Amino acid sequence: MAAQAPAPKPRKATGSGHSGLTPLEVDGPVVLRFAPGPSGPLHLGHSRAVALNHAFRGIHNGKLILRLEDTNPTVVDPAAYDLITLDMEWLGAKPNEIVVQSDRLEIYYEDARELLSRDAAYVCHCDAEKWRELKRHSTACPCRDDKSASHLAAFEALFSGGDGIVVVKTDLESNNPALRDFVALRVVETSHPRQGSTWRLWPTYNFAVAVDDYRLGVTHVLRGKDHLNNTLCQQWVYRHLDWGEPQFIHYGLVSIPDALLKTTTISEGIADGDYCGWDDPQLATLAALRRRGYQPQAIMDYWIAAGVKEADITLSWQNLEAANRVLVEPEAKRLFWVPEPVELILEASQPLEKHAPFHPEHAEMGERRETVMPGVTILLPAADMAQLAEGDLLRLKNLCNCRLRNGQLEHVSDAPIKGVPILQWCVAGEPLQLLRPNGSKVEGIAEPAAAEMMGEVVQFERIGFVRLERSQALFLHR
């Protein structure tokens, strides 16, 4: 309910600071929608729309519809319906209702008939190129004002065969070429993953969106600025049909550096073996971020902080990482991981005890204990060892101080000594390959405790946060 405000205050500010969002102008219940095309799972770019719509649903105790826009049978990925739903749930934005456009074709047909009978649309049989060319010069095609034929009859004929499109009349004179007459329905013979070949007449984006937003009772259309002209087109449908309009709100475009977001390119890359799947850690799909250990809350918070300004913005990975670090740091267990290990024998007169806390500030999280016997082989990072020379002192972290002599480690003492280089080490452990988002891989050995933490986000000391998987550690961020 939105009944808290006696009068809907236009441009109400105040909202900055808390959730950060300025509440919507409301007059009754709020219905929002997130409307992706099911051509693949969601990526980081989509998550902004999810975050904003979800946040406003929360503020106004409204309803959020997930609308799957699958009116182009040629680009539908049947798996995407479930993947998208799952991604939304992961983000904590489970929709109240899911609608699929291909289930609603008859609704679009009905509204198309109404448009035709009101002379607000026409059936056109012209060549596509020619029609476009005429439009470019603000001139009507012969079909547009052909009163001799029944456009309604021509429309019905399209169901059984033949070519033709249904066009919504707008203003051909408009000096904005993007707004002159637009196609509402066209023939697509390709079989649809959900509908098969039951239908051959499919609505286009602008028409289906206008119909659905109205028919589903959407009160606030919140979407990117790239839809500015689409909104103008869609408003023609509202006017032709005497429909009340929802409130249209546009936020600026986001540019996401170093990220491949184009669904078709990704799926090609998967097919070619460049990526292991939608969750390949090199990608910026939500599946990939989830797999690497990103917390949904970090992503949601990031977008809420960005708000709904109309200025275009650039995503800062660093800032997103910082938001995630805040969430992950208090929970992540610390672990040694020795990259590209070199082997050295430990010389000691008695067994040594390792006591390493899982978290330096949370003793209650326990510690890693290990008894190290004299004579065992210690694994140390090759890069660190390269810095040391014969006779140097070094400290095996949380264990003891050693002197490097004759290719061996000579136990010297146990208490830490100021100024002595501290190295991570392990005796034996889990071979774990570190996989960075740029695709690079480093072999290494993690201490045995890692075996019990599969699936968890942990912090490899001096490396950064990673999420553990079977034989891999997926790099999250520093």
Added chain:
RNA sequence: GGGCCCAUCGUCCAGCGGCCUAGGACAUCACCCUUUCAAGGUGAAGACCGGAGUUCGAGUCUCCGUGGGCCUACCA
């Protein structure tokens, strides 16, 4: 070519005519702390795209310029 939208520190946000000698977060730099190069503490550096106007007064309003983005599909 045409149209639409936008313009404050590196990034994101705040600022809605005087409270701004422009504030915050993250990033950066320095120092402190530290058996992690994480976290934490202290401090520093860092922006109103340009030009006209309106006004007693402009980051805040108007116009022009410049820059950027998007749309101009029988894609979504």
